[in-house]
Amino acid sequence: MPPAGGETKPAAPAAPPAAAPPKPAAAVPPKAPAAGPPKEAPPKPEPLDNELVKRYRSRFGNAIREAWLDRKQAILVVDRGQLVEIAKYSRDEEKFDMLTDLTAVDWPKREKRFDIILNLYSFVKNERLRLKVHAGENEPVPSVTGVWGVANWLEREAFDMFGIHFEGHPNLTRILLPEEWQGHPLRKDYDILTQDTAWVRENLGIESGQ
Amino acid sequence: MADTRTTSFPNVETTVLGADEIVINMGPQHPSTHGVLRVKLKLDGEKVVNSECVIGYLHRGVEKIAEHRSYQQFAPYVDRMDYVAAVSNGLGYCEAVEKLLGAEAPPRARVIRTILTELQRIASHLLWLGTHALDIGALTPLFYCFREREEILKIFEKYCGARLTTHAFRIGGLQYEAYDELEKDVERFCKDFEHKIAEYEDLLTQNRIWLGRTKGIGVLTAQQAIDLGVTGPVLRASGVKWDIRKAMPYAAYDQYKFEIPTGRNGDTYDRYLVRVEEMRQSRLICLQAIQNIPAGPIMARIGKVLKPPVGEVYHSIEAPKGELGYYIVSDATIQPYRVRIRPPSFVNLQAFDTMVRGHLVADVVAIIGTIDIVLGEVDR
Secondary structure (H helix, E strand, O other), X not given: OHHHHHHHHHHHHHHXXXXXXXXXXXXXXXXXXXXXXXXXXXXXXXXXXXHHHHHHHHHHHHXXXXXXXXXXXXXXXXXXXXXXXXXXXXXXXXXXXXXEEEEEEEOOOOOOOEEEEEEEEEOOOOEEEXXXXXXXXXXXXXXXXXXXXXXXXXXXXXXXXXXXXXXOOOOOOOOOOOOOOOOOOOOOOOOOOOOOHHHHHHHHOOOOOO | OHHHOOOOOOOOOOOOOOOOEEEEEEOOOOHHHOOOOEEEEEEEOOEEEXXXXXXXXXXXXXXXXXXXXXXXXXXXXXXXXXXXXXXHHHHHHHHHHHHHHOOOOOHHHHXXXXXXXXXXXXXXXXXXXXXXXXXXXXXXXXXXXXXXXXXXXXXXXHHHOOOOOOOOEEOOXXXXXXXXXXXXXXXXXXXXXXXXXXXXXXXXXXXXXXXXHHOOOOOOOHHHHHHOOOOOHHHHHOOOOOOHHHHOOXXXXXXXXXXXXXXXXXXXXXXXXXXXXXXXXXXXXXXXXXXXXOOOOOEOOOOOOOOOOOEEEEEEEEEOOEEEEEEEEEOOOOOOOEEEEEOHHHHHHOOHHHHHOOOEHHHHHHHHHHHOOOHHHHHO
């Protein structure tokens, strides 16, 4: 009803000045725990120091920053700069010959917001190993396409979804979203209802894709 | 060593065309691309020089949706990825969350899960066989395969009311107890199915046209397959004897005897043989499993509100198409912080370019079929 719409209009500006200052303070904190920022860095359930980690440490020293075991799965946090050397060593010496998966996790409140995750598998040992690399918003991550061919599409997907730049990738373009799309949907600051409205209007001829 | 690996995927459009070369588009609306896959082919006459897959037409942002649903609420969504193998998707997701929680489904639930998942593998392979043969020009197997697939879908319908997107399992076990006739139905199906597989093989295995269209087509060596992260029947047809059901058993697979079929040449024909043999093995697993379904509860005591402890887990299963992995990060709230799905179809499709080079346009259809992709899973 038009009168109702007209009535709320004067009321609306009146409300925000009163409610606006307390609102961010009141509304954000309850939301923040749900989104997870307080649990920024997951606690390391069990530090890992087995033979495998020792070999990595003796070879790469401080480039192996942390090692832990989570749900009985081995995780190594490694230096971003040496990722390719460590990947090559993992493939050739430690026989982790298959890169099962490469993905990322966004922790926006952290200084280096992205975790890049490489899940490796060794046919010989029947073992998995997870390599983790931290990267800030605009820091490029060395591409491992030269080590495992499978990384090509997986890195393109991570670029598409998170906007992580992989240095040395032969063809770093979007893979699932349209080439002209703005924004990277799996970032935590990209709301679930957000979309590139301009793209949707122009290409689909509708106001909203929802 | 590094030189032999296939790592370059030149963009079709940006490469310079020779005098006799043209670029053609195949799909996204093409019946043999099994959904909305678009392939750009650079051709020299009838020969494919290289190719590029354009995907994403079915992208729904499943991983983003997961971050805004509770663990239980997200379970039905995974059915919509590989929608011809919904039961397998559900098994992988439920087991991954169980691992994250530190819980385990009771033995009875695990056995029933195994039976349904193996039936689903047969159904998925049947759909693949029917459509793959149809693509190549053999019309009859389609009707045969759909006839048997229908029997499996009837069992699913009796069990949980749904045929395709079943949501058959729950985190912690099962919601529904097996219906009274389940063992009988599965046994009847398995008894019949033995002869049915023989029928398909009569139609195809020695068929000269089939041999001509599949032998030596789309060869992938074991080294290329591993480099490209290919898993499932495609990897096994290249001669790598690796199956997650054996390598890292889950559900109740450690209790049953079965073989892992492998191929030798890594061509389209070997992939056909491997999948047919896998149907036989799945049938054997079902027959063993129904002999002894343990009694007991079907649901673990995990509570109604799931807040897994902070941490992360990667769990993968051998889905009909390859390794289906779930990487889940928990921040101890009721919603997952991040769910990464490692889809077998997406990764296997990347090998398409390697397989298709040098072949004829008609073989492109055979090679798309032999990878066995489902675009719902490629695009998620």
